[in-house]
Amino acid sequence: MSQTSFNKRLFKFLKHSPTPFHASDTIAGRLQQNGFRLLSENEQWPEKMHGGYCCIRDDGSLLAWKTSDSNSPDTPWRMTVAHTDSPALQIKPLPETRTAAYTSLGVEVYGGPLLSTWFDRDLGIAGRVSLLTEKDTLCIRLLDFKRNLVTIPSLAIHLNRKANDGLKIDKQKQLLPILCQMDKELSFHDIIRRQLQKQYPDLAVKKILGFDLFCYDTQPPAFVGLNKEFITGSRLDNLVSCFVGMEALVQKNISGNCLLLCSNHEEIGSASVAGAHGNFLRSALQRIQPKLFREGPSLGASLLISMDNAHALHPNHAEKHDPGHTPLLNHGPVIKHNANQRYATTCRSTALYKIIAEEAGIFPQEFVMRSDMPCGSTIGPIGATDLGIQTIDVGVPSLAMHSIRETTGTKDPFLLFKTIARFYRRNSLPLVIQ
Ligand SMILES: [Zn+2]
Known part of the structure; x- marks a missing residue:
């Protein structure tokens, strides 16, 4: 897929997803077109799961996964999470x-x-x-x-x-x-x-x-700039990441255990029936692999990539960034670090992510908040805490986060997609560091 056709589809997705409910519905539709089966939490799930499945909770959160044929608790998981809601x-x-x-x-x-x-x-x-x-x-x-x-x-x-x-x-x-x-x-x-x-x-x-x-x-997304180098649009935080995860998961050539969670209510703290603090992910994993939490070594050998937009350097407010950490638009996804684990990135998860990104030909940017300013957070630390899984926080660089109309680079969503696509395809990756 080229960047041009990817961005065209991204714009369509943004237009069709004015709310978390529409986003979940749109993602489920795309997954089903690609052979995923939509399951309800209120029905019996197949005992042996092969292929792609998805499930929606409370209309606004969607979980999708593909399992390997063996689907044993030994098989590591490659997971990504993003959020469907916006202020x-x-x-x-x-x-x-x-x-x-x-x-x-x-x-x-x-x-x-x-x-x-x-x-x-x-x-x-x-x-x-x-x-x-x-x-x-x-x-x-x-x-x-x-x-x-x-x-x-x-x-x-x-x-x-x-x-x-x-x-x-x-x-x-x-x-x-x-x-x-x-x-x-x-x-x-x-x-x-x-x-x-x-x-x-x-x-x-x-x-x-x-x-x-x-x-x-209602204004549709647009390309802006002398060379159309910027994308402006509503809800880029965090529908860009939902779209990236969805497009990466419907690739034909992926195997092993892959999962995508697009969660509602991140912007209000994630504590809700459908939010990441709820039990949607854990209860689904228990149904997919009943032995996972009892005897599976797989979570220790798994990696979770939490995707949420990052603050790019704003040329009119350069003093708001740490001088050594100034992500730029169109320079690709940003790894987000925080000493107090407001971002779940660790030294280990950074190593794993960098190997994957560099295999896709992408060299990540790095972000850390100024030491005299408080840091935001994401779903990443929630997943890391609940599942005990190595997690990294990354996202496309963006400006005007939480404005009704945000800005990112024309190249950045596609560069994140290439990284996540590589992650889902790379089932032989050693996800444990000795
Ligand atoms: Zn966000």
């Missing part, structure tokens, strides 16, 4: 808010977005809805209005002369997206119901019971 504005359960002749929607802040970037954007609404049908069946349906539906206008500078001196945003009062201008009362549930009818003409909805709906930027 956003989530619609409140009873959101209708009327001021003068405007109807706005109450929102909660999900995760840690750069809030100022959400103003003056054309926003869509998407997510999932739980409902009761006329036949009294309970079901969940994905919803996406796929159009510009709301906007949060800034206050004109003439009405706030201090707006450029550091804007403080009142999350309760100033973040409400405006939906429409009309005199009569309107029900958000009715709007959802109409959209469901449009998307699912055969679905007879008796009652809407709940929803997780988010505002999202």
